[in-house]
Amino acid sequence: MMITLLTGMLATAVLAGGVLALAALGEVLAERVGVTNLGVEGLMALGAVTAVMTVASIPSPWVGLLVAGLVGAAGGMVFAFGAVVMRANQVLCGLATTFMGLGLSTALGHNYAGQPVATTFGHVTVPLLSSIPVIGPALFGQNILIVPIYVILPALVHFVMFRTRHGLNMRAVGENPAAADAAGIPVMAMRFWYVTLGGAMAGMAGGYLTLTYVPVWSEGMVAGRGWIALALVIFAGYRPVIVTLSALLFGLVTALSFVGQAHNWPIDPAFLNMLPYVGTMAFIIVPVVVWHRMRRVMAAPAALAQPYYRDVR
Amino acid sequence: MATRAFQRLPSAPAGRILVLRLAAIVLSLCIIAGVLALSGHSPVVLAELILRSTLGSRFGLEDLALFMCPLLLTGAAVTVCGTIGLWNIGAEGQFYAGAIAATGVALGLHGPAIMVLPVMTIAGILGGMAWITVPTLARAYAGVNEIITTLLLNFIASLLTYYLTTGPWRDRISGAQVSTQRLSVSIPEMWGIVHWGFPVAIVIVIGLALVLSRTRWGYEIRIGGANPEAARYAGIPVRLRIISVMLLSGGLAGLAGMFEVAGTVHRLQGGMANNFGYLGIVVAVLARGSCLNVIPAALLMALILDSGIVMQTQQLSASVVLAITGLILFMIAIGDELAHYRPVAGATPKGNA
Numbered sequence: 001m002m003i004t005l006l007t008g009m010l011a012t013a014v015l016a017g018g019v020l021a022l023a024a025l026g027e028v029l030a031e032r033v034g035v036t037n038l039g040v041e042g043l044m045a046l047g048a049v050t051a052v053m054t055v056a057s058i059p060s061p062w063v064g065l066l067v068a069g070l071v072g073a074a075g076g077m078v079f080a081f082g083a084v085v086m087r088a089n090q091v092l093c094g095l096a097t098t099f100m101g102l103g104l105s106t107a108l109g110h111n112y113a114g115q116p117v118a119t120t121f122g123h124v125t126v127p128l129l130s131s132i133p134v135i136g137p138a139l140f141g142q143n144i145l146i147v148p149i150y151v152i153l154p155a156l157v158h159f160v161m162f163r164t165r166h167g168l169n170m171r172a173v174g175e176n177p178a179a180a181d182a183a184g185i186p187v188m189a190m191r192f193w194y195v196t197l198g199g200a201m202a203g204m205a206g207g208y209l210t211l212t213y214v215p216v217w218s219e220g221m222v223a224g225r226g227w228i229a230l231a232l233v234i235f236a237g238y239r240p241v242i243v244t245l246s247a248l249l250f251g252l253v254t255a256l257s258f259v260g261q262a263h264n265w266p267i268d269p270a271f272l273n274m275l276p277y278v279g280t281m282a283f284i285i286v287p288v289v290v291w292h293r294m295r296r297v298m299a300a301p302a303a304l305a306q307p308y309y310r311d312v313r
Numbered sequence: 314m315a316t317r318a319f320q321r322l323p324s325a326p327a328g329r330i331l332v333l334r335l336a337a338i339v340l341s342l343c344i345i346a347g348v349l350a351l352s353g354h355s356p357v358v359l360a361e362l363i364l365r366s367t368l369g370s371r372f373g374l375e376d377l378a379l380f381m382c383p384l385l386l387t388g389a390a391v392t393v394c395g396t397i398g399l400w401n402i403g404a405e406g407q408f409y410a411g412a413i414a415a416t417g418v419a420l421g422l423h424g425p426a427i428m429v430l431p432v433m434t435i436a437g438i439l440g441g442m443a444w445i446t447v448p449t450l451a452r453a454y455a456g457v458n459e460i461i462t463t464l465l466l467n468f469i470a471s472l473l474t475y476y477l478t479t480g481p482w483r484d485r486i487s488g489a490q491v492s493t494q495r496l497s498v499s500i501p502e503m504w505g506i507v508h509w510g511f512p513v514a515i516v517i518v519i520g521l522a523l524v525l526s527r528t529r530w531g532y533e534i535r536i537g538g539a540n541p542e543a544a545r546y547a548g549i550p551v552r553l554r555i556i557s558v559m560l561l562s563g564g565l566a567g568l569a570g571m572f573e574v575a576g577t578v579h580r581l582q583g584g585m586a587n588n589f590g591y592l593g594i595v596v597a598v599l600a601r602g603s604c605l606n607v608i609p610a611a612l613l614m615a616l617i618l619d620s621g622i623v624m625q626t627q628q629l630s631a632s633v634v635l636a637i638t639g640l641i642l643f644m645i646a647i648g649d650e651l652a653h654y655r656p657v658a659g660a661t662p663k664g665n666a
Contacts, residue, residue: 042639078643082647086647086651087650088646088649088650089646089649089650091400091460092598092642092643092645092646093643093646093647095402095591095639095642096640096642096643096646097639097643098639099591099635099636099638099639099642100635100636100639100640100643102632102635102636102639103632103633103635103636103637103638103639104632104636105632106632106635107629107630107632107636110630219632223468224464224465224468227461227464228465230461231461231465234458234461268476268480270472270473270475270476270480271472271476273472274469274472274473277465277466277468277472280465281447281465284457284458284462285447285451285455285457288451288455288456288457289451289454289455309321311320311321
C-alpha cells in the first residue's frame with residue numbers, strides 16, 4: 001500500500017516537475033548571461049496552445065513540441081529585442097511579454113478550449129529499468145521525455161556552463177559585461193541568443209504540459225507555473241543541476257495535493273491547490289531566513305537585470 | 314564622418330518621453346490594426362465603433378469611470394511601491410484580499426450603511442495590508458525578491474476567493490455561480506452607475522502625490538528609492554520605510570477591492586479582479602513614478618478596457634485586450650529607453666564608439 005502510494009506520487013511528481021524543470025533550466029540560461037525574463041509564464045502559455053493546435057492538424061507530438069519550442073523562441077526573441085537590443089527595462093519587457101503571451105494564447109486557443117488533445121506522448125516503458133521499485137515506473141515507465149529533461153539537458157548545461165571556455169564567457173557576460181566586452185566576448189549576441197534559447201525552452205515546457213501532463217487546453221491552465229519556475233531559479237542559486245532537482249522536489253509538493261484529493265483528506269481541494277504557491281513562497285523565503293549566508297552562496301549573477309551600455313561606464 | 318553618434322543621458326527629458334510614447338502607442342495601434350485587418354475585421358469600422366461607444370455615449374463614459382476607479386488605486390499602489398524602488402506585482406491578490414475582507418464584514422455585520430461602509434473600508438484596507446505582510450517582511454529582513462513573492466500570493470488569493478464563493482459564502486438565494494449573495498449595503502451612486510468611490514479614489518491619489526512630494530516621510534521614501542546606500546548613510550531607517558510603503562501599497566490595492574465589491578459588482582465573485590492588479594502595473598509605468606500622472610494613465614488604461622467591451626461584441630475575445638495592453642507596454646518600455654538618447658550632431662564618434 002505504502003509502496004504503491006509512493007510510486008504513484010513519484011510518478012506524478014516527475015510529470016509535474018518536468019514542466020518546471022524545462023522552463024526553469026531555460027531561465028537559468030537567460031539569467032546567467034544577465035537577463036531576467038519575466039515573460040516565461042506567457043511563453044509557456046503560447047507553447048502550450050500552439051502544441052495543441054499543431055497536433056490537431058499534424059498528429060505527431062514531436063512536431064507539436066518542436067512548434068511550441070519555435071514559438072517560444074520567437075517570443076523570446078521579441079523579449080530580447082526589447083530587453084537586450086533596445087536595452088529597455090527588463091521587468092517591463094518581461095511583464096509585457098507575459099501579457100502578450102497570455103492574451104494571444106487565449107485568443108488563439110479559443111476553438112480548442114476544453115477539447116482533449118489529439119495526440120500526446122504515449123507511455124514508453126524501458127525494459128529492466130522500469131521494474132526498479134518506486135523510482136523505476138516514475139523515471140522509465142512514463143513518457144520518453146523524462147530522461148532528457150531530468151538527466152541529459154541539465155548535465156549538458158552544467159558541463160557547458162562550468163567546464164568549457166564558452167561557459168566561462170557566458171558567465172562572464174552575466175557577472176561583468178564590461179570586462180567580458182573588453183575581452184572580446186560579444187555581450188549582446190550572447191545575451192540575445194541565450195534569452196532566445198531560454199524562451200524556446202519555456203515554449204517547450206508549455207508544449208510538454210499539454211502533450212503529457214494536462215492534455216487539454218484551457219485559459220489560465222499554465223496557472224503560474226512560469227512564475228514558479230522563476231522562483232525555483234532563485235531558490236537553486238542559478239545552478240542547472242540544483243534547479244532540476246528542486247523542480248522535482250516541487251513536483252512532489254504538487255503530487256501531495258493530488259494524493260490528498262484522491263484519498264479524500266479532510267481539506268478542501270482549493271486549499272490543496274494552494275500548496276504549490278505556498279510551497280514556492282516557503283522555498284524562497286525560509287532558506288534565506290534560516291541560513292543567512294545562503295544569500296551569498298546562492299547569489300545572483302552580479303549584472304543580473306542590468307542592461308549593458310558600452311558607451312556609458 | 315556620418316553623424317550617427319548618440320549620447321545617452323542619465324535621465325530622459327519629459328518632452329522627449331512624451332513624443333516617443335505617443336509614437337509607441339501609435340505604432341502599437343498600427344500593429345493591432347494590421348492584425349485585425351488580417352483576421353478579417355475592418356480596423357476603421359471598429360475604431361469608429363469604439364470611439365462612438367466609449368467617449369461618445371453616456372454608458373461608455375460611465376463604464377470608463379467605473380474602470381478608472383480600481384485602476385487609480387492599484388496604479389497608485391504600484392507607484393508608491395516603485396518610489397522606494399520595489400515592484401508590487403501582487404496588487405491583484407491584495408485586491409481580492411480587500412474584497413474578501415470587506416465582503417466578510419458586509420455578510421456578518423448588519424446595520425445601516427453609514428455604519429457598515431466605514432467598517433468595510435477599514436477591513437478592505439487591512440485585508441490588502443495583511444496580504445502583502447509576508448512579502449514585506451521577507452523583503453525588509455531577508456532581502457527576498459518581492460516580485461515573485463507578491464505575485465505568487467495572487468494565485469492563492471484567487472483560489473481563496475473561489476473557495477469562499479463556492480463554499481461557505483456561496484449564493485444561497487439566487488444561486489449565482491462562483492459568487493456570494495448580493496451585499497445588503499453599497500456605496501451610493503453619484504452619476505448614473507458611477508459610485509462615490511471614483512471621486513474618493515481621485516482625492517486619494519492627489520493626497521498621495523502631496524504626501525510624497527511635501528512631507529519628510531515622502532522625501533525619505535524617494536531618497537530610499539533613488540539611492541538606498543546614501544539614504545542609510547543619512548540615517549534614514551530604510552527598512553522601516555520599506556515596510557510602511559509596502560503596507561501602504563497593499564492597503565491601496567485592498568481598498569480598490571473594497572470599492573469594487575461595494576460599489577460596482579455588489580458581490581464577491583471569482584475573477585472579479587479582472588486583471589486590475591496587473592493593469593495597475595501598466596498604469597504605474599505610464600505614470601512614471603508620479604502619483605498625479607496616475608490619473609491620466611488610469612484614464613488611458615480605462616479607455617483600453619472600455620474598448621475591450623466593444624471588441625467583445627464584435628466576436629473578439631476579451632483576452633485580446635490583455636495582449637494589446639502587453640504590446641503597448643512593450644513599445645512604451647522601448648520608447649522610454651530611446652528617450653534617453655540625444656543625437657550629437659556632427660560629432661565624430663570618439664575612441665569607444
